[in-house]
Each structure stands twice: as C-alpha cells, then as structure tokens.
Amino acid sequence: MKKPNNIQTLKKIRLWFFLCLISGVSVFADAMTNVIYEGESAEEMIGVTVSTHESGFLGDSYADFGRAGSSLKWTRVFSGGGSATLSFRYANACGDKSFRPTELYVNNIKVSTIEWPLTELWTIWKTQEVQVTLRRGINTVELRQITYAGPNIDQMTVISSPAELKPVPDVTGLYREAAQANIISAGMVIGKVTTEYSTTVAAGMVIRQKPDGGSLQPDGCPIDLVISLGPPETLGNAERAFLALI
Numbered sequence: 060m061k062k063p064n065n066i067q068t069l070k071k072i073r074l075w076f077f078l079c080l081i082s083g084v085s086v087f088a089d090a091m092t093n094v095i096y097e098g099e100s101a102e103e104m105i106g107v108t109v110s111t112h113e114s115g116f117l118g119d120s121y122a123d124f125g126r127a128g129s130s131l132k133w134t135r136v137f138s139g140g141g142s143a144t145l146s147f148r149y150a151n152a153c154g155d156k157s158f159r160p161t162e163l164y165v166n167n168i169k170v171s172t173i174e175w176p177l178t179e180l181w182t183i184w185k186t187q188e189v190q191v192t193l194r195r196g197i198n199t200v201e202l203r204q205i206t207y208a209g210p211n212i213d214q215m216t217v218i219s220s221p222a223e224l225k226p227v228p229d230v231t232g233l234y235r236e237a238a239q240a241n242i243i244s245a246g247m248v249i250g251k252v253t254t255e256y257s258t259t260v261a262a263g264m265v266i267r268q269k270p271d272g273g274s275l276q277p278d279g280c281p282i283d284l285v286i287s288l289g290p291p292e293t294l295g296n297a298e299r300a301f302l303a304l305i
Contacts, residue, residue, distance in 0.1 A: 094136075094137065094216070096200075104132070105130045109121075116211075122211065136197065138195065140279060141220070142190065143192070144218040146216040147189075148184050152179060159208065161173045162203040164199075165201075173189060225278070227275075229268075231265050232264055234265075238284060250284070251281070253283075256289065260287040262288055
C-alpha cells in the first residue's frame with residue numbers, strides 16, 4: 060500500500076533531530092507538540108516481530124507482540140519535559156476476548172498497566188491514551204507484556220503542550236562567572252563550555268554563546284559558552300601588550 064506523505068515528512072524530521080543530537084547541536088522538543096514513533100522503529104525488541112501481515116497500518120509495518128515477557132522499547136523519545144499523553148495506535152482481536160494487559164514503563168519506572176479494548180478484527184486499528192510525565196531531553200518508553208500474547212502496535216504519538224518561552228540573556232563579553240550567574244537566574248542551565256584563543260576578547264570572557272542572546276527558549280534550556288583564552292602563546296610580548304590596548 061502507498062504510504063501517506065506525512066509519514067515520510069515525520070521520518071525526515073526525526074532524522075534531523077538525530078543528526079543534530081550526534082553533532083552536538085542543542086535540540087529542543089518543545090516546538091513539536093505531536094511526535095510520532097513507529098512501532099517497528101523501536102530500538103529494543105524482545106519477543107516482538109516486525110510484520111506487514113495485517114492491513115491498515117501506517118508507515119512500513121507494525122510491531123507484533125509475542126507472549127508474556129515480550130517487550131517493545133523506544134530509547135530516544137524527545138520531550139520538553141512535563142505532562143504528556145502517549146497515544147498508542149493498536150489492534151487487538153484476540154480469540155480469547157482478553158484485554159491482554161501490558162505494563163508501561165517510562166525511564167525504566169512502571170507508571171501504568173494498559174488494557175487494550177478489542178478491535179473486532181486485526182485490520183481495525185484504535186488508539187489508547189495514557190497520561191505520563193516526561194523529563195526534558197531524552198526519555199525511554201517501554202511496553203512489557205505480562206500475560207498471554209500482546210496487541211499489535213502500529214505507532215506511538217507523544218502529545219505535549221509547548222513550553223512557555225522566554226528570552227535568553229546575552230552574556231557575550233561577560234566574564235565566565237557573571238555569565239553563568241545570569242544564565243541560572245534566567246531559569247536556564249549551563250550547557251557545553253569550551254575555550255579558544257582570541258585576539259579581541261580578554262581571557263576569561265565569553266566570546267559567543269548558543270542559543271544567541273535575545274532568542275526565545277524554554278525554561279531549562281542549556282546555554283553553550285565559548286570562553287576566551289586570550290591571544291595565543293605564539294604572539295610576542297609586544298604584540299600581546301598592543302592587543303590588550305585595542
């Protein structure tokens with residue numbers, strides 16, 4: 060069956076998020092209130108098979124639970140932190156008319172037991188929602204089957220409210236201690252701190268920051284700083300003295 064265009068778009072967005080993460084670029088999930096994670100794309104599976112046997116699924120395939128002890132775990136669930144809704148698209152047409160309860164773990168802590176109402180046929184898909192609390196950044200979400208065989212899981216959608224945004228303080232040109240104090244007082248946190256030589260910024264001062272001062276970011280946003288080491292040691296004393304005057 061032909062996949063909807065929006066599925067391809069969402070996959071490209073998730074790929075962009077991953078590339079940003081591994082390249083050291085700050086990633087914020089707050090701007091995205093609905094993020095879809097495919098069942099077959101879960102990073103860890105035990106006793107779960109990827110299948111296309113039943114029709115009506117979205118994306119490339121779906122995750123087919125095995126018996127008790129099988130599990131499905133997404134290990135890179137992004138969030139801006141706080142309350143969120145996990146909406147699972149599933150099918151459960153088991154012959155024994157059981158709800159097939161499944162334990163839900165968030166960041167390796169059990170938060171709920173989900174019962175999956177029957178869907179009449181395996182080709183009929185419904186959604187089941189659970190309210191959870193996510194931490195800012197990367198989370199793990201896991202489904203563990205505790206009895207009988209589990210349902211088929213097509214997708215998990217993380218639905219969250221966008222965080223309130225506030226301006227980032229401009230700390231360029233401040234000494235490191237003052238810059239960090241301003242960042243913390245603004246409700247944000249110190250991110251990655253690196254150093255480099257500069258012929259224009261005195262040693263110990265902030266050369267630049269990311270995100271830029273004045274940009275709008277949520278509480279808890281990490282602010283990366285680059286601190287000056289002053290002119291490189293290869294400069295002569297006369298040159299260093301001259302640069303200190305300009």
